[in-house]
Amino acid sequence: METVWQQFIIGMKNTTVLEYIAVVAGIVSVWYSRKENILVYPIGLINTIIYIWLSFKGNLFGEAAVNFYYSVMSIYGWVLWTRKDAAHEAVVHISFSDKRWWLYQLCFFAAFYLVLYCSLLYLQKNFAPGAIPWADALAAATAFTGMWLMTKKKIESWYWWMATNFISIPLYFVKQYVFTSVYYIVLLVMAVFGLTEWMKRVKLR
DSSP: OHHHHHHHHHHHHTOOHHHHHHHHHHHHHHHHHHTTOTTHHHHHHHHHHHHHHHHHHTTOHHHHHHHHHHHHHHHHHHHHHHOBOTTSOBSOOOBOOOHHHHHHHHHHHHHHHHHHHHHHHHHHHHTOTTOOHHHHHHHHHHHHHHHHHHHTTBTTHHHHHHHHHHHHHHHHHHTTOHHHHHHHHHHHHHHHHHHHHHHHHHHHO
16 A cells, blocks of 8 residues: 555656646646537547647557547537537537447447457557557557547547546556556546536436
8 A cells, every 4th residue: 555655645746747648638628518609619629639748758559549549539529519400409419328329339349359458459569568459459449439429529528538538547547657547536426426416408408
């Protein structure tokens, strides 16, 4: 326990200003997503772009891929959430997944997990010895699925976010990104509140 605490203190001391900015932007972004506010995307881009840089710098190619995907999907979600119909109403609304959407997301997750796992296994042997293929792929695939579903305002996106956050807490701690590990604890709690908030919103419609 003492060793873990010492690692935590050392990790916090080694946290860069950029990582602090990324974490704050990420927390604010999730807060806006909970409120179904379009600012989730521009603020989220600050977080993801910084983490792309930090991930490449630390040879964390799995995390870099996740954040690159986040950036692309943030732009896509930003466009999708701002679309209006002829009556000037939002085109995309919060909704539950039906059986078809559950099949889509499970296939989406499985496909990305397989591709990412194989890719990271190769990178671990040749370029990135610090990679943990099964864990990195699991965190990335759940994150990819959650982000995609969030652009569609599917309530189930929060379940995938919870899985991502739960996996990422020990994953980043082991890789000595201690402040980011704490950040994912905060995001896990926020995901629970986000799920509750979106469920309330869909019932009011």
